Amino acid sequence: MGSQEVRALQSISVDITNNEYVALMGPSGSGKSTLMNLLGCLDTPTSGEYVLNGTNVSLMTDSELAEVRNREIGFVFQTFNLLPRLSAMENVALPLVYSGLSKSKRNKKAEEVLEAVGLGDRIDHKPNELSGGQRQRVAIARALVNDPAIILADEPTGNLDTKTSIEIMSIFEDIHRRGNTVILVTHEPDIADHAHRVIRLRDGVVESDMKNTNITTADNPDHNYNIR
Numbered sequence: 616m617g618s619q620e621v622r623a624l625q626s627i628s629v630d631i632t633n634n635e636y637v638a639l640m641g642p643s644g645s646g647k648s649t650l651m652n653l654l655g656c657l658d659t660p661t662s663g664e665y666v667l668n669g670t671n672v673s674l675m676t677d678s679e680l681a682e683v684r685n686r687e688i689g690f691v692f693q694t695f696n697l698l699p700r701l702s703a704m705e706n707v708a709l710p711l712v713y714s715g716l717s718k719s720k721r722n723k724k725a726e727e728v729l730e731a732v733g734l735g736d737r738i739d740h741k742p743n744e745l746s747g748g749q750r751q752r753v754a755i756a757r758a759l760v761n762d763p764a765i766i767l768a769d770e771p772t773g774n775l776d777t778k779t780s781i782e783i784m785s786i787f788e789d790i791h792r793r794g795n796t797v798i799l800v801t802h803e804p805d806i807a808d809h810a811h812r813v814i815r816l817r818d819g820v821v822e823s824d825m826k827n828t829n830i831t832t833a834d835n836p837d838h839n840y841n842i843r
Contacts, residue, residue: 623649625819638807641816689758693770704738728756748779
């Protein structure tokens with residue numbers, strides 16, 4: 616910030632193993648957004664290392680990081696980040712453009728993932744024709760379409776009502792059960808309670824890192840998600 620140096624994270628040391636379900640928590644300014652950006656290969660650390668699946672990604676170029684993001688990480692954002700002029704299917708198929716698949720194969724896979732999150736009847740709808748919960752399901756489908764190892768969700772229920780939030784958390788539980796690593800950034804304790812492990816940050820350091828003994832299951836009898 617000009618001549619002022621801000622140390623967003625200080626001596627952070629965190630290990631997250633395959634198929635963990637982790638919540639990152641902390642007040643504004645705690646460093647959780649910076650840690651999320653590092654884990655998602657959106658930023659690189661000024662010192663130290665970030666090793667992802669055995670590769671030190673902190674030494675990679677921007678183009679190499681972009682390839683890792685597209686192959687290894689699926690992002691879900693609070694504001695959905697959907698392209699308004701594209702249909703649900705086109706938004707979900709977008710990450711596959713770089714995979715070399717033909718358009719027909721990209722659309723087929725996008726349609727399958729939309730079916731898996733309960734939106735098979737909304738594939739041709741544009742974002743402004745969908746509810747907030749439906750838009751977030753499109754965003755989740757887009758995150759899943761490349762079969763990433765890690766799903767990184769930043770306040771995924773922040774713009775949703777309670778009932779819709781429960782439905783979205785049910786999808787994340789299914790994603791975790793199928794073998795994905797899920798990393799959830801949230802300031803809401805009831806959302807963090809869905810995770811199996813909670814890492815709390817404060818002033819750029821890890822304040823606590825504990826298993827969650829009070830795991831909440833988002834029972835949703837109205838939906839039966841089968842994500843493959």
